[in-house]
Amino acid sequence: MPAQGYLALILHAHLPFVRHPEHAKFLEENWLFEAITECYLPLVQIMDGWVRDGMDTRLTLTLSPTLCSMLLDPLLQSRYESHLNGLIELSEREIHRTYWDKNYQPLAWVYHHRFNSLRDTYRSYGRNIVGAFRKFQEAGKLEIITTAATHAVLPLLAEHPASIRAQILVARDHYHACFGTDPHGIWLPECAYTPQIEPFLQEAGIRWFLIDTHGVLLARPRPRYGVFAPIFTPNGLAAFGRDFDSATQVWSKQQGYPGDPRYRDFYRDIGFDLDFDYVKPYLPDPQTRSFTGIKYHSISGKGADKNIYDRQAALQAAADHAGHFLSARMTQIQSLSNIMDRPPLLVSPYDAELYGHWWYEGPEFLDYFVRKTVYDQNVLRLTTPWEFLRRSPTQQVASPSPSSWGEEGYWKVWLNENNQWIYPHLDVAAARMQELVAAFPKPAPLTERALKQAARELLLAQSSDWPFIMRTGTSPDYARQRIQDHILRFTQLYDQLKSGHIQEPILAAIESSDNIFPDINYRYWSP
Amino acid sequence: MKVERAKKAASKPERAQRDAPTKAKKLDVPPILLEGDAPSAPPPASGPGERYAQPAKAPIKEPSRAPELPQAYGTGRLLLAARDPHWLYAHWDFTRDQLKTYNARSADGHLVLRVYKDAVTGQPCNEVHVHPESVNWFVNVADAGARYLAELGFYDSTSKWSSISSSGATITPPDSLSEDTSAWFATLPADLQLSELMRVVKSAINENIPLMEALQQLRAMGYKQLPDTHAVSSGQWSEEHERALASLINMDTVRRVWIGSIEITELIRRKWQQELFSAAAAEFSKPWSGQLFELPSSIGLGSVSSPFGALEREKKFWFNINAELIVYGATEPNATVRIGDRQIKLRPDGSFSYRFALPDGKYDLPATATSADGTDQRQAALTFSRKTDFRGDVQHHPQDPNLRVPSPQNVA
Numbered sequence: 001m002p003a004q005g006y007l008a009l010i011l012h013a014h015l016p017f018v019r020h021p022e023h024a025k026f027l028e029e030n031w032l033f034e035a036i037t038e039c040y041l042p043l044v045q046i047m048d049g050w051v052r053d054g055m056d057t058r059l060t061l062t063l064s065p066t067l068c069s070m071l072l073d074p075l076l077q078s079r080y081e082s083h084l085n086g087l088i089e090l091s092e093r094e095i096h097r098t099y100w101d102k103n104y105q106p107l108a109w110v111y112h113h114r115f116n117s118l119r120d121t122y123r124s125y126g127r128n129i130v131g132a133f134r135k136f137q138e139a140g141k142l143e144i145i146t147t148a149a150t151h152a153v154l155p156l157l158a159e160h161p162a163s164i165r166a167q168i169l170v171a172r173d174h175y176h177a178c179f180g181t182d183p184h185g186i187w188l189p190e191c192a193y194t195p196q197i198e199p200f201l202q203e204a205g206i207r208w209f210l211i212d213t214h215g216v217l218l219a220r221p222r223p224r225y226g227v228f229a230p231i232f233t234p235n236g237l238a239a240f241g242r243d244f245d246s247a248t249q250v251w252s253k254q255q256g257y258p259g260d261p262r263y264r265d266f267y268r269d270i271g272f273d274l275d276f277d278y279v280k281p282y283l284p285d286p287q288t289r290s291f292t293g294i295k296y297h298s299i300s301g302k303g304a305d306k307n308i309y310d311r312q313a314a315l316q317a318a319a320d321h322a323g324h325f326l327s328a329r330m331t332q333i334q335s336l337s338n339i340m341d342r343p344p345l346l347v348s349p350y351d352a353e354l355y356g357h358w359w360y361e362g363p364e365f366l367d368y369f370v371r372k373t374v375y376d377q378n379v380l381r382l383t384t385p386w387e388f389l390r391r392s393p394t395q396q397v398a399s400p401s402p403s404s405w406g407e408e409g410y411w412k413v414w415l416n417e418n419n420q421w422i423y424p425h426l427d428v429a430a431a432r433m434q435e436l437v438a439a440f441p442k443p444a445p446l447t448e449r450a451l452k453q454a455a456r457e458l459l460l461a462q463s464s465d466w467p468f469i470m471r472t473g474t475s476p477d478y479a480r481q482r483i484q485d486h487i488l489r490f491t492q493l494y495d496q497l498k499s500g501h502i503q504e505p506i507l508a509a510i511e512s513s514d515n516i517f518p519d520i521n522y523r524y525w526s527p
Numbered sequence: 528m529k530v531e532r533a534k535k536a537a538s539k540p541e542r543a544q545r546d547a548p549t550k551a552k553k554l555d556v557p558p559i560l561l562e563g564d565a566p567s568a569p570p571p572a573s574g575p576g577e578r579y580a581q582p583a584k585a586p587i588k589e590p591s592r593a594p595e596l597p598q599a600y601g602t603g604r605l606l607l608a609a610r611d612p613h614w615l616y617a618h619w620d621f622t623r624d625q626l627k628t629y630n631a632r633s634a635d636g637h638l639v640l641r642v643y644k645d646a647v648t649g650q651p652c653n654e655v656h657v658h659p660e661s662v663n664w665f666v667n668v669a670d671a672g673a674r675y676l677a678e679l680g681f682y683d684s685t686s687k688w689s690s691i692s693s694s695g696a697t698i699t700p701p702d703s704l705s706e707d708t709s710a711w712f713a714t715l716p717a718d719l720q721l722s723e724l725m726r727v728v729k730s731a732i733n734e735n736i737p738l739m740e741a742l743q744q745l746r747a748m749g750y751k752q753l754p755d756t757h758a759v760s761s762g763q764w765s766e767e768h769e770r771a772l773a774s775l776i777n778m779d780t781v782r783r784v785w786i787g788s789i790e791i792t793e794l795i796r797r798k799w800q801q802e803l804f805s806a807a808a809a810e811f812s813k814p815w816s817g818q819l820f821e822l823p824s825s826i827g828l829g830s831v832s833s834p835f836g837a838l839e840r841e842k843k844f845w846f847n848i849n850a851e852l853i854v855y856g857a858t859e860p861n862a863t864v865r866i867g868d869r870q871i872k873l874r875p876d877g878s879f880s881y882r883f884a885l886p887d888g889k890y891d892l893p894a895t896a897t898s899a900d901g902t903d904q905r906q907a908a909l910t911f912s913r914k915t916d917f918r919g920d921v922q923h924h925p926q927d928p929n930l931r932v933p934s935p936q937n938v939a
Contacts, residue, residue: 092872096881099867100890156608159695184717202721202738217778218700221707224764226776234737236715236724244776275851278882332775339771341764390717397711397739402609402700410611410700420663423608424618428600484596 003381005333005344006388007373008240009366010210012187013040013352014064014151016465016482017516021075028478030284032070033083036129037293039356040071041118042363044125044132049367051139055374058382060143061133061352062187065174066150066463068130069516072178077127084122087115087293090282094270094294103308107296110311134179143384145185146175146206149517152462153414155194155402156423160430163462165200166524170459170517172204177519184208184386189464191215191242191349192404192411198235208238208385210349215403216241223398228336228344230389231398239400240385245332246348249325257325258359261300262317264309266358268297295360318361322368330379345388346380418476419467425487426462432494433458437525440497448522449511450502454493455522456514461486489514599662601625605679607694612671612702615642618663619679619692629691630659633681638691641678642666647693651678672701704778710764713739846921850913854892855880861899867892887913 015035020026043061050057063071070076094108125132136142148154148167157163168186175183185208186201193211201209208230216227216239223231227241250257271279271292280286297306298314329346336344355362373382383391406413415423436454440447461483469479489510496502601622608616617640621629630636637659641651652675653666668675675697680690721738728741731750858864860877873879892909 093881096866096869096871097883099883100888101884101886104884158608158697159606202725205721207717207721213776214778217776218702218704220701220705221709221711222705224708224710224769226772228772228776232713232715232739234739236721236738236742275882335775336772339768339775386717393716394712394714397713402698408611411608412611412614415608415610415616417665420616420618423606423616424599424620424662425596427604427606427618428602428620431602487596488594 003343003378004337005346005380006383007329007333007346007348007380008058008060008383008385008388009370010060010062010145010187010347010349010385011043011352011355012062012064012147012349013067014062014147014187014189015067015070015353016463017066017069017150017460017514019070019073019076019513019515021513025284025286027285027288027290028475029076029079030083030290032067032076033080033284034291034293035353035357036071036080036122037084037087037115037118038360039353039363040129041121042356043352043366044129045117045121046363046367046370047136047141048121050370051136051141055371057141057370057374058143058384058387059136059141059370060145060185060384062145062147063130063133063178064147064151064187065171066516068174068178071129073515081119081122081127084115084119086282088112088119090279090292090294091115093278104296107309107311108294111294130178137179143185143386144175144179144183145187146171146183147187148189149174150459150463151189151465152459153190153192153404153411153464153467154188154197155192155404156411156415157426157430157462158194158196159427160434161196161200162434162525162527163430163458164197165203166455167459167462168197168200168204168206169524170520172206173519173521174517185210187349190404190406190414192406192414192464193239193400194402195233195399198233198237201237202235206237208240208389210240210242210347210385211400212403212405212409213242213244213247214409215239215400218401218403219398220401221398224396225340225342225344227347228340229342229392230345230385230395231400232395234397234399238385238389238395240345240347242405243332243346243348246325246329246346247350249328250350250354257321257365258354258362259299260317260321261298261307262310262313263299264295264314264360265297265299265306266295266360268306269293269295314361315364318364319368322365322372325365325369326372326377330377333380342392345383347385413471414464414467416471418473419470422461422467422470422483425483429458429461429487429490429494432490433522433525434527436494436497437522438527446502446504446507447497450493450497450507451522452520453507453510453514454490454497455520455525456517457486457490457493457510460514460516461490486514598623599625603692605677605692605694607675607677607697609675609697609699610665612699613668615666615668615675615677615697615699616663617642617666617677617679617694621662623660626660626662629681632683632689634684634686635682637661638679638681640664640666641680642668643676643678644670645674645676647676647678668699671699671703674698708769713742715739715742846919848915848921850885852883852885852911853880854883854894854909856894858896858905859898863897863899865893865895865897885911885913887915 013035015031018026018028018031020029047057047059091108091112095105095112098105098108122129133142133144137144149170150167152163152167154164154167157167171186172182175181182205184206186204186206188197188209188211191210191212193209193215213227216223216231219231219239223229227243230238230240232238248256269291271283271290271294276289279289279292282292283290296309298309300307332346333344355366359365370382373380403409404411404413433454436451440451443451463482466479466483470476492506493502493510496506599620599622602620603625604620606616606618606620610616619638626638629638633639635656638657638661640653640655640657641647642653642655643649643651653668655664655666657664666677677694678690679692680688683689724742725738727750728738728745731745731748732741736744854866855878856864857876857878858873860873860875862873862877864871864873864879866881871879871881889912890910892911894907894909896905897903
């Protein structure tokens with residue numbers, strides 16, 4: 001029996017480029033390590049399971065160029081394995097520490113087994129997580145999409161079309177280097193859309209992008225099927241809108257799954273609970289208490305008196321929620337198919353880091369949901385946007401509305417009183433980059449190296465992560481420092497190029513530190 | 528930490544002045560060379576406003592980091608960007624000296640930002656008198672889906688407008704459903720190369736028109752190799768269909784819950800950190816608890832509540848007590864040591880150390896060391912017991928890291 005509708009599950013995996021070879025340990029590099037341990041490797045493991053079991057699954061995954069660069073970087077790979085070895089050692093010590101405490105010891109064993117299993121997976125792929133996902137794409141189970149080179153909020157670069165172009169084309173090139181083919185789809189950073197982006201998406205050969213619900217609902221003319229079918233923009237690109245119901249079911253304060261009291265509590269971590277000297281060797285910054293990743297409590301319970309985490313109960317919760325989520329989507333598809341004259345499509349995008357990092361049982365939820373969808377029903381089928389377009393090439397033509405998935409739906413998160421000061425600097429640097437490219441049409445090798453590095457510094461400064469962090473206040477000093485560092489390095493290179501005195505040792509030091517996009521094409525900034 | 532550094536900086540002149548007389552006898556150093564970089568302390572405040580006055584010390588300064596970003600580049604550019612349907616962000620890149628010059632020419636002593644709709648002509652829709660030192664402004668505008676431009680200038684002593692800089696145009700996003708419900712459906716096979724299609728279109732039509740429209744024109748001109756595009760008759764879609772779909776998704780629902788995933792999560796995380804910090808501080812009152820989090824104090828979190836539950840803590844007398852056990856020792860580095868029923872890992876020097884939680888009960892801890900060649904063995908049978916009587920509400924919680932092994936020496 002043919003399915004009545006389709007569901008495209010999209011995960012967006014992105015982290016800013018954080019790499020500090022100048023320090024033996026660096027706190028913010030732990031963002032990557034936590035995400036590999038809690039999100040990316042568990043996802044590889046569950047997808048391995050789908051392939052092993054011969055399941056006909058579909059998933060869409062953004063792997064941002066900055067994330068791919070870090071996952072492929074030998075220094076960070078080596079540091080990650082050391083980090084994972086540390087977790088294994090700590091869990092081993094926890095098994096001993098909890099020898100008489102039968103409430104906790106089984107959990108220590110759970111962590112020990114899990115970390116060992118993750119290390120096995122990591123090593124089995126030769127430390128190459130990007131390659132693992134490429135394998136799933138080549139097997140037809142996964143559509144990997146790209147995003148802007150350093151995740152810049154593209155509408156905020158509207159004054160500098162060359163910068164938008166470079167963000168997209170550099171990402172396309174990097175994708176090709178990682179996956180041996182060009183991307184069909186792009187996750188516009190923060191789902192931030194403006195029509196000025198489209199010519200460059202066309203140039204990159206990209207065929208579809210994702211926007212938030214209101215980006216489609218407010219399109220001109222009004223889309224007949226709302227977000228339940230993609231629209232073609234006048235430029236022939238397909239825009240897919242986020243399904244609101246499936247988003248609220250995960251995020252809603254009242255109904256959101258991750259708030260179930262059976263799930264693991266995010267904040268209660270032995271990095272804070274146990275003797276500082278004991279946990280110190282395993283902390284990302286030995287001077288500061290922080291998360292280790294070993295947590296023994298569930299969300300339940302008032303105050304600091306949390307219940308001990310019951311892994312089996314949490315897995316049951318994940319299975320319950322997967323069943324509920326599937327049932328809700330089936331009901332949704334059935335209601336829509338009664339109204340629409342074509343099979344409806346639900347597009348459910350999430351941050352990949354939700355699954356595993358914030359919501360520890362998220363990967364299991366995903367696994368259960370996909371398995372139930374494949375085996376237990378015929379109402380809906382999993383698909384990817386590209387596969388859907390191949391199947392349904394006739395769509396309504398409409399112009400999407402500028403929008404983002406940030407707070408209040410536009411650019412306030414990335415442009416407000418806390419972070420507006422960065423834009424004048426980015427504005428001047430973007431203009432100067434074009435000036436440099438025009439000034440050196442046939443550069444000597446050293447000049448070309450300086451031009452390439454200036455381009456890298458500009459891209460790194462444009463990342464949406466820095467203004468976002470300033471807004472949320474999580475690591476504002478680090479974000480400020482990063483903007484400052486990249487703008488200053490850019491300016492230094494600009495001054496040296498303009499004066500004709502490039503100092504090679506300085507250039508080499510910057511190249512070695514900010515080593516992203518080794519084959520960058522700086523001519524994308526041509527005026 | 529910053530406060531500490533600032534205090535040291537502030538106290539430096541005092542020390543210098545105190546030491547100056549003895550040193551002056553030998554070197555006759557001019558007093559100014561003995562002063563620190565910090566400005567001298569302001570006179571003490573007095574009168575009704577005294578309790579609001581800053582303490583008499585130098586302002587806190589960030590540690591010097593060289594080099595810093597310039598305050599401005601002096602390009603004279605006026606940047607205008609729509610932030611959402613009703614707010615524009617304007618920035619003008621002028622150095623302090625440039626601003627000073629223009630402010631001096633202004634009859635009001637400051638600049639004026641004008642915002643126009645569609646073109647910089649006629650009456651501006653907004654006119655903002657900005658502060659003399661301002662270089663940016665967020666401007667509220669009436670219309671969503673509209674094109675705005677800005678102009679920076681001033682009124683001179685004759686009330687004549689002088690323009691300094693003009694911005695490019697920016698368009699505010701629409702915030703309402705389109706009244707246009709016409710539907711044009713087109714077919715664009717996924718396997719067709721977009722670049723190839725665009726090449727065909729560009730060679731046939733010189734005008735720069737959107738691809739889908741160009742395809743339609745070319746088909747009308749008889750190009751057969753292009754994808755088929757066709758209109759869907761409006762009869763297939765009634766108002767009833769439209770209403771039914773609107774009951775499943777509409778803008779009112781979306782507006783009520785703007786879901787920005789990461790930022791909501793981050794805000795929740797911060798709220799939790801703050802609550803956890805408060806709870807931890809109240810609970811443990813230990814020196815290390817202050818290192819838990821560095822929280823900004825100026826973030827409004829009142830409107831954000833966690834879907835993951837919340838820490839609630841009543842203010843009342845409290846008592847925590849706990850006990851831990853550390854077993855440690857050493858043997859030949861290549862020996863095998865078993866504690867309980869598990870083989871443990873020795874450090875390279877043959878030592879080992881393990882820390883145990885110690886709940887109430889009686890415990891035996893057999894330990895065995897076996898030499899590498901298996902010929903020698905040493906055993907220890909350790910026995911421990913703990914029994915605690917609780918009276919009132921006593922909690923188990925992380926304890927003072929300074930607690931030692933519960934031996935007589937440490938208890939004493």
